[in-house]
Amino acid sequence: MKLILIGFGVVGQGFAEILRDKAVELKRKHGFAAAIIGVVTASKGALYRSDGLDIPALLEAAHGGCFSHYPDQPGLRRGWSADEMIAAGEADALVEVSPTNLETAQPALDICKLALDAGMHLVLANKGPVALDHANLRAQARAKGVQMRYEATVMAGTPTMHLAEDALAGCEILSARGILNGTTNYILTQMESGMSYEGALKQAQELGYAETDPTGDVEGWDAAGKVLILANALFGASLTMADLDVSGITHISAADIAEARAAGCRYKLIASATAEGGMVKAARLPLADPLASVGGSTNAITMKTDLLGDITLIGAGAGKLETGGAILADLLAIQRAAGPS
């Protein structure tokens, strides 16, 4: 399987490391072999080679901060745009791992549409296109007979989408609600242990969970993007941010936390989606709720189904290998669906 990667940050590098380290195992267990033939980045440059790039050299160049450190090779092209790589028509799948833009989904959205139009499968860790234009992308993928998968966009590699779309295929999913942002869950957990909001936020930033500008996390927007993805993917909704009721955790005080605790409850930032809509809101959960005991930066989701009752999945919501592993899982699912070769 020949791949073009758009973006080569933490997630792209994690995926490349997995391909490097698991090549033999993947070939043996799944008959799966992948070559990265193109990489486009905003800051490090771009590389393309029909016969495949050398993954260790690619990772080393990325660690050096610039693809100019990548050695010359026969057939190597430097500086191509995503459009040029797609137009070359050699890739089987485009892997979108560039940073998420929840306002316009660009420039990723246009690139995704070009790739689908060229008959390439599409795998995303970038939430933007799936959150903002799911229906059009899905229709385009179906028309072209290719697959679009995006396991990494919700709970990293914890297999939320595989669960909903494959494992629960015979059920009707009635609702989904979960803890979909690790940063805010980490802050709330630390506040339970007596830390102030400011202290917990600072610690989350030091650990790399929260960004310097934490607004996207603490105001609920990151979780809201995931609500849109769930609503559109699981319920065929066509919601936009304007349809969601979104609030974060900035109004939760140490006193609120203590009061909830005294009442046998715990505050969690709950993201929920149904066929009718979605919301992100801090809520006091009774301790018997499986989501109440999910601590630290861990994520979790409960899907209510007609046949199986409540199914809860708990796992990592971020991380280099955890998210890179989601890309691999999607590519394996694409290969499975294509049938034995």
Place this chain on the structure above:
Amino acid sequence: MKLILIGFGVVGQGFAEILRDKAVELKRKHGFAAAIIGVVTASKGALYRSDGLDIPALLEAAHGGCFSHYPDQPGLRRGWSADEMIAAGEADALVEVSPTNLETAQPALDICKLALDAGMHLVLANKGPVALDHANLRAQARAKGVQMRYEATVMAGTPTMHLAEDALAGCEILSARGILNGTTNYILTQMESGMSYEGALKQAQELGYAETDPTGDVEGWDAAGKVLILANALFGASLTMADLDVSGITHISAADIAEARAAGCRYKLIASATAEGGMVKAARLPLADPLASVGGSTNAITMKTDLLGDITLIGAGAGKLETGGAILADLLAIQRAAGPS
């Protein structure tokens, strides 16, 4: 898809109800249509009809306790054995939902082998054959190019096997540990609330969780059967009951529970499997362990993976529709793997 059912108790009837109630939805969403062409039971008789049995009439006859209540129809055969139905060569899959025998796996095991040999896919809710002869059945299925699936055998329809085999396909699963017996978890949860072991067991029997002879549950044998299935399916082990260290909850007193509680812990009957072996043993878990907060008859499993860290799945471990839904999920997966028709 033409099906033969071996057994028609709670699980078989639950599956038949789902086929009856979801026929239109399954056809529309998955292009899936199934006919039950044969049913063999130990106590109600047997029915076979190439063009499919009438599901409402089948359920009504079963509720009456005997298939002699099923109306005559053109082409209907009464009293055929499983061997005769398989020999007719018309079924695409055999669905084994007869009661589990963890000592010999018979008579189900011989029937499963006959069906695989005849080129039929195999779906089981019966734990016996998968727990005791997994390696041979898998080899036979592979040689015949058919699938063997058994989602229902561990945690009913909660998609444990789909998770391990499909959703986590790119990972290496290092270990699995969980609460795999609902009866004992219900008893332990009630004891936490101050009930005696005897009182909690009596209540579990009244609610239909525990059988009149509760030995299989409370001594850990039911969970041990599931450990064998996990060990053999996830790790390619060839373990037998003799390889497992198995104990139950009968030695846990109210004082033990109280002492654990005072130490911030909770007793759970933990079933675990690795490539090296498996065990069933009551253990004191710290409350931060996701398994500690799983109460009542609910089941849960944590799989430790190389790429994604710990993944925990929580859901029902028994129930008519919950287990019948697992059969449906397996049949849908078989259809998916066979590719678009």
